[in-house]
Amino acid sequence: MRKPIPIDEAIERVMEWCREGEKEYVSLEQCDGRxxxxxxxxxxxxxxxxxxxYDGYALVADATERASTHAPVLLEVVGTIGAGSVWDGTLAPxxxxxxxxxxxxxxxxxxxxxxxxxxEIEKDGKRFVQIKRKVNEGENISRVGEDxxxxxxVVEKGTVIHPGIVAVLATFGYDRVPVMKKPKVAIxxxxxxxxxxxxxxxxxxxxxSNAYMLQAQIRRVGGEPIxxxxxxxTFEHTLHVVQKALREADVVITTGGVSVGDxxxxxxxxxxxxxxxxxxKVAMRPGSVTSAAVFExxxxxxxxxxxxxxxxxxxxxxxxxxxxxxxxxxRYLKKVQAVLQKDFLKPNPxxxxxxxxxxxxxxxxxxxxVGKDKSNIVSSLAQANAFIVLPGGTRGFQAGNRVDVLLLxxxxxxxxx
Amino acid sequence: MRKPIPIDEAIERVMEWCREGEKEYVSLEQCDGRxxxxxxxxxxxxxxxxxxxYDGYALVADATERASTHAPVLLEVVGTIGAGSVWDGTLAPxxxxxxxxxxxxxxxxxxxxxxxxxxEIEKDGKRFVQIKRKVNEGENISRVGEDxxxxxxVVEKGTVIHPGIVAVLATFGYDRVPVMKKPKVAIxxxxxxxxxxxxxxxxxxxxxSNAYMLQAQIRRVGGEPIxxxxxxxTFEHTLHVVQKALREADVVITTGGVSVGDxxxxxxxxxxxxxxxxxxKVAMRPGSVTSAAVFExxxxxxxxxxxxxxxxxxxxxxxxxxxxxxxxxxRYLKKVQAVLQKDFLKPNPxxxxxxxxxxxxxxxxxxxxVGKDKSNIVSSLAQANAFIVLPGGTRGFQAGNRVDVLLLxxxxxxxxx
Numbered sequence: 001m002r003k004p005i006p007i008d009e010a011i012e013r014v015m016e017w018c019r020e021g022e023k024e025y026v027s028l029e030q031c032d033g034r035x036x037x038x039x040x041x042x043x044x045x046x047x048x049x050x051x052x053x054y055d056g057y058a059l060v061a062d063a064t065e066r067a068s069t070h071a072p073v074l075l076e077v078v079g080t081i082g083a084g085s086v087w088d089g090t091l092a093p094x095x096x097x098x099x100x101x102x103x104x105x106x107x108x109x110x111x112x113x114x115x116x117x118x119x120e121i122e123k124d125g126k127r128f129v130q131i132k133r134k135v136n137e138g139e140n141i142s143r144v145g146e147d148x149x150x151x152x153x154v155v156e157k158g159t160v161i162h163p164g165i166v167a168v169l170a171t172f173g174y175d176r177v178p179v180m181k182k183p184k185v186a187i188x189x190x191x192x193x194x195x196x197x198x199x200x201x202x203x204x205x206x207x208x209s210n211a212y213m214l215q216a217q218i219r220r221v222g223g224e225p226i227x228x229x230x231x232x233x234t235f236e237h238t239l240h241v242v243q244k245a246l247r248e249a250d251v252v253i254t255t256g257g258v259s260v261g262d263x264x265x266x267x268x269x270x271x272x273x274x275x276x277x278x279x280x281k282v283a284m285r286p287g288s289v290t291s292a293a294v295f296e297x298x299x300x301x302x303x304x305x306x307x308x309x310x311x312x313x314x315x316x317x318x319x320x321x322x323x324x325x326x327x328x329x330x331r332y333l334k335k336v337q338a339v340l341q342k343d344f345l346k347p348n349p350x351x352x353x354x355x356x357x358x359x360x361x362x363x364x365x366x367x368x369x370v371g372k373d374k375s376n377i378v379s380s381l382a383q384a385n386a387f388i389v390l391p392g393g394t395r396g397f398q399a400g401n402r403v404d405v406l407l408l409x410x411x412x413x414x415x416x417x
Numbered sequence: 418m419r420k421p422i423p424i425d426e427a428i429e430r431v432m433e434w435c436r437e438g439e440k441e442y443v444s445l446e447q448c449d450g451r452x453x454x455x456x457x458x459x460x461x462x463x464x465x466x467x468x469x470x471y472d473g474y475a476l477v478a479d480a481t482e483r484a485s486t487h488a489p490v491l492l493e494v495v496g497t498i499g500a501g502s503v504w505d506g507t508l509a510p511x512x513x514x515x516x517x518x519x520x521x522x523x524x525x526x527x528x529x530x531x532x533x534x535x536x537e538i539e540k541d542g543k544r545f546v547q548i549k550r551k552v553n554e555g556e557n558i559s560r561v562g563e564d565x566x567x568x569x570x571v572v573e574k575g576t577v578i579h580p581g582i583v584a585v586l587a588t589f590g591y592d593r594v595p596v597m598k599k600p601k602v603a604i605x606x607x608x609x610x611x612x613x614x615x616x617x618x619x620x621x622x623x624x625x626s627n628a629y630m631l632q633a634q635i636r637r638v639g640g641e642p643i644x645x646x647x648x649x650x651t652f653e654h655t656l657h658v659v660q661k662a663l664r665e666a667d668v669v670i671t672t673g674g675v676s677v678g679d680x681x682x683x684x685x686x687x688x689x690x691x692x693x694x695x696x697x698k699v700a701m702r703p704g705s706v707t708s709a710a711v712f713e714x715x716x717x718x719x720x721x722x723x724x725x726x727x728x729x730x731x732x733x734x735x736x737x738x739x740x741x742x743x744x745x746x747x748r749y750l751k752k753v754q755a756v757l758q759k760d761f762l763k764p765n766p767x768x769x770x771x772x773x774x775x776x777x778x779x780x781x782x783x784x785x786x787v788g789k790d791k792s793n794i795v796s797s798l799a800q801a802n803a804f805i806v807l808p809g810g811t812r813g814f815q816a817g818n819r820v821d822v823l824l825l826x827x828x829x830x831x832x833x834x
Contacts, residue, residue, distance in 0.1 A: 033636075046795075082609060083608055083610035084608065084610025084611065086620055101723075104621040155799050161633075162637075163633035164800075165799045166626075166629045166630050166632070166633040167728075167795050167798050168795055168796055170628075170629045170630070171626045172624075173615070173618075201465060204500070204503045205501050207588055208587065209585070209588045210584070211587075212583045212586070212587045216583040219450075220449070220580065233499070305519075311584075378584050378585055379565055379571045381585070382572050
């Protein structure tokens with residue numbers, strides 16, 4: 001009844017439906033970690049006035065024409081310009097103005113000599129600066145637009161805002177920053193075996209860990225999770241909650257209720273809604289009973305109730321869909337190659353994801369499975385930093401083989417395969 | 418007057434004063450991205466009741482002793498156990514109970530046969546399951562504590578809580594999670610050249626970008642930034658604001674006011690407070706005029722007003738101090754080696770940090786400086802993902818040289834050098 005399809009094809013079927021989300025404005029103070037919804041442009045040239053790159057003296061270059069160690073030139077220091085202030089006069093050739101790094105070059109001046117090359121002296125109650133070499137016209141002046149022209153694109157849309165980008169936004173006066181709205185992602189838990197985290201244990205039951213795990217996964221990729229809690233194990237209630245979630249969220253994730261067990265209502269829910277089923281089985285372990293469906297441009301993911309399968313299903317299918325809504329070019333987990341440290345001889349017709357630890361040693365990436373790789377052991381999800389990807393249809397792998405590895409806590413990369 | 422010290426020594430002088438901060442409790446829903454303040458222990462064995470790892474039939478193994486393809490055994494199906502429910506009776510040898518993945522093994526049963534190996538039939542209005550091979554005692558039963566013993570440490574303190582750890586916390590009933598308190602980090606901007614981001618431009622002035630950049634840097638390493646705004650360019654006001662910040666924060670960062678310009682009050686502020694000066698010059702560029710001082714167990718960092726110098730100063734000195742307060746073993750930017758793609762021939766007595774882009778190509782890390790490397794160009798901070806570290810006292814570097822590189826957006830590593 002359920003026909004498994006290859007992972008690549010499942011991802012493709014999901015991504016055919018992806019669309020870019022909306023934008024909103026947030027304050028500069030709250031924009032870090034969000035995703036730029038527009039290019040950042042230079043709203044002014046940089047520098048936007050001629051300025052001094054050093055502490056020194058602004059002067060008229062011609063006045064130093066004949067300066068030398070033996071015959072230093074003396075210029076009268078007629079003022080001091082701190083960064084941020086402006087000297088109102090116009091400099092005459094026999095005058096200099098002390099100038100701080102970043103301050104505006106005064107009218108009449110056409111060069112700056114660095115403070116380290118000068119000596120200030122007092123004579124007849126006046127201040128003079130002694131200059132021992134010729135200063136060329138234009139020396140030590142940062143000109144308007146020298147670093148950046150007005151209108152230049154500084155950062156492209158789709159970029160995650162890190163501290164260096166915050167600095168650029170501040171420089172260009174973006175006190176409100178256009179960012180992508182966080183896609184709303186509903187989480188619905190099914191399965192009468194689930195207890196709330198604060199409930200006492202009961203025989204036969206387990207605490208609901210997938211909902212909280214998914215919440216953290218959704219936040220990490222830039223979405224806004226909405227917990228819809230646990231539905232009672234009836235078709236009517238499941239349908240009711242899914243319909244409510246579809247009204248409030250862009251993406252609806254259900255966990256559990258997708259195996260061949262007797263109490264699974266999700267296939268009937270899809271059918272009743274009239275959602276277009278994209279797939280209901282993927283040739284992978286864990287997570288073969290993962291499904292995806294589209295309803296009115298919203299995506300429904302039916303993930304396994306098994307924690308590892310749920311984790312993998314989210315990262316493979318929901319992650320790129322959410323990232324695409326955020327306009328991000330890098331949508332998938334980063335894939336690298338590493339050297340397997342242990343035999344892994346189980347043959348499997350399906351592609352396997354093995355929780356593992358990657359380490360960098362002697363210029364090479366090494367990877368080793370984490371503890372027991374049973375998909376129902378939640379502790380190995382805490383300890384893994386990667387999944388080893390073992391293609392199906394092989395007879396297993398030996399220590400020393402190069403294998404593909406998906407990095408779980410990396411920023412992500414641009415391609416899946 | 419200011420004696421530059423090597424970077425390593427400056428870091429060491431700061432880290433001599435580091436101390437672990439306090440812990441607090443947050444809800445499970447809000448714990449992701451925080452740092453564990455205690456080990457996470459298994460509060461119960463996993464599984465905590467004998468359970469079925471598959472959909473199948475629970476039975477008494479002896480009853481299948483003589484089962485074969487030719488002489489299948491028929492057991493009466495006397496009930497169904499969904500995940501989360503319990504079957505109250507005790508199984509007799511001629512009986513079976515249908516059981517779902519994860520459900521508790523009923524009393525009397527000592528094995529499970531997978532549903533794929535069986536066939537259910539109806540006879541005389543009763544349900545029977547047909548079994549064609551011997552099932553061994555204990556087969557397909559996950560025993561109490563098989564995966565994890567009660568009291569085992571699952572995740573160590575100091576770990577950043579990622580989604581896999583959230584799943585473990587939920588499983589073990591941690592509805593309140595012990596995390597490290599975010600160190601409070603005050604940001605004080607000095608320099609009369611600074612405009613607020615929303616103010617119109619004025620000649621000679623620039624917008625305050627460092628405060629917002631630092632806010633994002635502080636958040637990224639796990640601190641809680643407190644913006645104290647811009648102080649007027651007087652000694653009294655600077656002192657007043659620094660004293661206020663010291664009362665409210667664990668770390669106080671000032672920017673600007675540390676060059677040899679005329680309007681720098683920070684050295685006098687340190688002196689007036691009676692703060693112990695750790696250094697006031699470091700043999701590096703940008704950021705040579707970086708200072709650090711200790712006052713009543715709180716750390717004061719005086720960073721340059723120049724954006725790149727400010728950025729580097731934070732990452733080198735404030736970052737590890739904050740991470741240490743958070744109890745994190747990995748405190749420094751990750752350092753890797755990469756092949757330089759362009760000559761960089763400027764000699765320099767000081768260690769240089771060159772804003773750069775690292776890329777991974779053909780199994781090798783390559784690194785290339787970003788645009789113009791003038792420390793006053795803020796745009797290159799937005800575009801860089803790394804700093805090339807060029808040790809001082811050399812005559813420059815050529816394309817093809819292997820150089821050290823600090824990764825700016827990585828999770829960090831355990832060592833500085």
